[in-house]
Amino acid sequence: MTLGALLDAGAELGFVISTLEGLNVDGWSLTTEQVDRNGIRATRAVVDAPEQHHHRHWSDIRLMLEQASLPDRVRARALAVFEALAMAEGDVHGVSPEDVHFHEVGALDAIVDIVGSCAALESLGIDEIASGPVAVGVGSISAAHGILPNPPPAVVNLLEGIATVSVDVDMELTTPTGAAIINALAGQVGPMPDMTISGSGYGAGTRDLADRANVTQVIIGTSTDTTSDGIETVIELSTNLDDVTGETLGDAITQLMDAGALDAWVTPIVMKKGRPAHTLSVLATPVDSPRLVELMMATTGTLGVRTRQIQRTVAARRIVTVSVDGHDVDVKVSDFRVKAEFDQALKAADALGVPVTEVAARAEALAQET
Numbered sequence: 001m002t003l004g005a006l007l008d009a010g011a012e013l014g015f016v017i018s019t020l021e022g023l024n025v026d027g028w029s030l031t032t033e034q035v036d037r038n039g040i041r042a043t044r045a046v047v048d049a050p051e052q053h054h055h056r057h058w059s060d061i062r063l064m065l066e067q068a069s070l071p072d073r074v075r076a077r078a079l080a081v082f083e084a085l086a087m088a089e090g091d092v093h094g095v096s097p098e099d100v101h102f103h104e105v106g107a108l109d110a111i112v113d114i115v116g117s118c119a120a121l122e123s124l125g126i127d128e129i130a131s132g133p134v135a136v137g138v139g140s141i142s143a144a145h146g147i148l149p150n151p152p153p154a155v156v157n158l159l160e161g162i163a164t165v166s167v168d169v170d171m172e173l174t175t176p177t178g179a180a181i182i183n184a185l186a187g188q189v190g191p192m193p194d195m196t197i198s199g200s201g202y203g204a205g206t207r208d209l210a211d212r213a214n215v216t217q218v219i220i221g222t223s224t225d226t227t228s229d230g231i232e233t234v235i236e237l238s239t240n241l242d243d244v245t246g247e248t249l250g251d252a253i254t255q256l257m258d259a260g261a262l263d264a265w266v267t268p269i270v271m272k273k274g275r276p277a278h279t280l281s282v283l284a285t286p287v288d289s290p291r292l293v294e295l296m297m298a299t300t301g302t303l304g305v306r307t308r309q310i311q312r313t314v315a316a317r318r319i320v321t322v323s324v325d326g327h328d329v330d331v332k333v334s335d336f337r338v339k340a341e342f343d344q345a346l347k348a349a350d351a352l353g354v355p356v357t358e359v360a361a362r363a364e365a366l367a368q369e370t
Contacts, residue, residue, distance in 0.1 A: 006120035009201025187286025195221030
């Protein structure tokens with residue numbers, strides 16, 4: 001339904017199909033049809049893939065995506081979605097995410113659906129994703145493991161910490177695929193962000209219900225958020241590492257910061273069997289988080305990265321550039337603190353032959369005078 005909604009909102013079907021062809025997998029097709037769902041015209045994405053019962057491990061899908069000819073952001077987003085699925089399924093079955101054996105979501109039609117949705121986001125040029133509270137049904141559903149409660153365990157895990165709305169409908173309103181997309185890609189869940197709306201779309205489900213429109217709504221716009229309370233939504237990424245050197249950790253932090261991380265740090269921990277280890281943590285914007293997840297994996301070799309949506313309060317600040325004996329130094333000025341950029345202060349101190357603390361103090365004093 002997500003793919004259908006994005007196509008209905010204006011994503012180019014040709015672009016999505018050509019992107020999917022980069023998977024180098026045969027035996028599928030993607031078409032659309034216009035349908036009516038309780039009075040709402042909607043687009044239904046129809047994925048035809050006869051290989052409905054082919055099961056794959058997370059490692060198989062990751063290798064497929066890593067080797068595919070995909071745009072970088074499409075690949076990163078798709079990896080993040082399947083990573084979230086693997087973490088959730090692994091928790092349900094008590095196994096490592098690496099050993100998760102996907103059933104429904106490992107079939108080719110599900111892979112086309114997820115990668116196609118990420119390609120549709122790229123076609124639309126979507127940088128940030130938000131979601132309203134997620135609807136869940138009641139009763140039970142039939143799945144590869146038999147009869148399961150509704151919402152099923154994997155969906156419950158994926159929606160942990162995410163606002164939900166219970167609807168008295170005896171059907172699966174949110175699938176693991178849909179929940180994983182929200183878990184991995186949505187930077188915020190709640191009221192619709194302030195925006196200037198530029199388009200919308202409706203993706204249809206297979207069933208046509210008598211009392212409600214079985215559709216997913218997508219609204220596209222440009223942010224008009226002008227709040228000044230300093231509260232922003234960011235993504236915290238973390239992974240536990242017990243087999244990398246300090247040099248590798250230091251290099252990972254450097255690469256992550258150079259790639260746009262808001263912050264990156266390492267915390268000593270003790271893992272099972274008393275093994276000393278470290279947690280590598282990263283703060284990222286919702287836009288950058290999929291790309292930084294991929295970089296964390298590439299630089300450390302980790303097999304899994306946890307993601308958590310958090311809010312932080314950022315003090316309003318301005319950058320003032322001052323001259324200390326002919327050497328420019330940037331200074332951050334806020335209502336609470338004035339702080340010279342250390343690297344620039346150090347460079348000036350080396351050139352002037354004075355302590356860096358002296359240069360920083362002079363730069364900060366000059367900044368306060370401006």
